[in-house]
Amino acid sequence: MKRRFLEICFSGALLFSAATACAQQDAGLVANASEPEALRDARMRWFRDAHFGMFVHWGLYSAAAGEWNGKDYDGCVEWIQNMANVPSAEYAAKLTPLFKPKKGFAREWAKMAKDAGCRYVIFTSRHHEGFALHDSKTTTFDGMDVTGRDLFREIVNALHEQGLRIGVYFSLLDWHHPDAYVEHGMPTPGGVKNEGRDNAKYVAYMHQQAEEMFSNYGPIDVVWWDYSSKEIQGEKWGANALVAMVKKHHPNIIMNNRLYAFDHNSEYTRAHGDLVTPEQFIPETGFKGMDWESCMTMNGTWGYSRSNQKWHTREELVRNMIDIVSKGGNYLLNVGPMGDGTVPEKSVALMKGIGDWMRANGESIYGTRANTIGKVNWGRITTAPGKFFLHIFNWPEDNRLHVPLLPDAGVTPGAFFLADTTHAPLTIAADERGLFIDVSNRAFKNSAATVVELDVTGTSLVSQGVFPEADGSYQLMAGDAVLTNGVGLSVGEQAAIYNWMSVDGTAAWNIQVKQPGRYRMILRFACTDASAGSKVAVSAGKTTLTGVVKGTDNSWSAYRDWDLGTVTLSKKGVDQVLVKALTKPGLGVMNLQRIRLIPAGK
Secondary structure, X not given: OOOOHHHHOOOOOOOOOHHHHHXXXXXXXXXXXXXXXXXXXXXXXXXXXXXXXXXXXXXXXXXXXXXXXXXXXXXXXXXXXXXXXXXXXXXXXHHHHHOOOOOOHHHHHHHHHHHHOOOEEEEEEEOOOOOEOOOOOOOOOEHHHHHOOOHHHHHHHHHHHOOOEEEEEEEOOOOOOOOOXXXXXXXXXXXXXXXXXXXXXXXXXXXXXXXXXXXXXXXXOEEEEEOOOOOOOHHHHOHHHHHHHHHHHOOOOEEEOOOOOOOOHHHOOHHHOOEEOOEOOOOOOOOOOOEEEEEEOOOOOOOOOOOOOOOOOHHHHHHHHHHHHHOOOEEEEEEOOOOOOOOOHHHHHHHHHHHHHHHHHHHHOOOOEEOOOOOEOOEEEEEEXXXXXXXXXXXXXXXXXXXXXXXOOOOOOOEEEOOOOOOOOOOEEEEOOEEEEEOOOOOOOOOOOEEEEEEOOOEEEOOOOEOOOOOOOEEEEHHHOEEEOOOEEOOOOOOOEEOOOOOOOEEEEEEEEOOOEEEEEEEEEEEOOOOOOOEEEEEEOOEEEEEEOOOOOOEEEEEEEEEEEEEEEOOOEEEEEEEEEOOOOOOOOOEEEEEEEEEOOO
């Protein structure tokens, strides 16, 4: 039987000397800031090409399944110890007998990830509860002592068998250890206080557990640290020595930024890690000059919940991935297995659905990069050398897919449906607005996204802007807007600007004015009664119109037309239509599907 961690954490025994910490610092996170760009690019290449990974949240909380003492908890149930304020001894005593992994669970995970098209898997080696999956010498609160098996090794071996890259989630918190940080922005169950705790003993213990994981299990490609606060971050965790140790064993490892806490990703530098990790959201324009990965759930919780059935659809998950990749990021999609390691049937079905789509369209994801056009109202675009992959979410009513590119003189672009193994060419026409691809053949239409491969060798970008329709009116669709300050865009059947919760948020469109004159401005909007009352200003040309948002049947989806008035576009060329909030008395400003500019008199 191993000695308990209290017996080995005697004062000073595991603490790093000042000389050791100083020596290791140069090899730690600080070295990331000065890493030559060529070396960084080579190290990050596989990650930038992969784009799709599977996150796995699995621990003792999985056996609780979102319930404690007869009460169901909603939300992120891997935090159930904190939600229900359960003392660590009671938590361990109740859940360790229920945590009974079945044989072969890890191989099921690995095969599911591989079949879904994932290129890497990140799993929770230990979450905030402090239970470690590996065979640890520092504690008996681990997989070997509870189950008689090294669960970490089973998972790593299964992933290696499938040829998948391996990532390890490592919680910096520990609700089981008596000397771990609490308070100071650190959540903890039961109102435990930090007073009287020797945090240095915990940091030494945490470092030793990390070294056990990163030195004994073969190649590891990613380390996913979690959770810091403004008060407890960086060197409070011994960050540079910790990273130096990990890099000693895995020199090319990739790591996230969560050894530090950020209010805004603009605070991030490479001395904090290799990538930023937006959680449960997709940044509107990605993060320029940064590697990033959006981690997201299938049903709103990371750990397994017996009662939560709020599942996203296959279409939503595939479109999330495409949206992320079109902006230069990676999609880390979570599954939460049950206590015995079984993945819920719905998660399995959703992963299979993604895999079916990837088998036909994976070329539009793997190895691609963000596009130079930005958003298009019918979907998203990813790029590869000489190619644009056009992902159609919203099928054009006239079966003509507009791409704002123009070929150089003498160049005839080619296009075909990516799922069409014969590569039958699609008809392409061009005018000053760009290319129009005939997609009237719907044999390859996919409800999640239909992909057209477009050969763009020898093409030039035209200036951004919405051109007038045949009748001289403008259709300013939500998907074409440039959004700022947290305003979001849905990617459903009909795109809409939503989540407009900041008075500083704006939506703007550039338009190509062909016929100067007066235009009626009509907004297609929706708002609940509780949020009604926001004052908005819409400017175009030299005219600014204002109005107060009204409720629309007390629903964010009951869209109505709002004739705001008349604006004057005084000259030909590029102009801008800008919408901003002046006041916001409720939760949100409004949802906005489109703006129409109609020549006055029509």
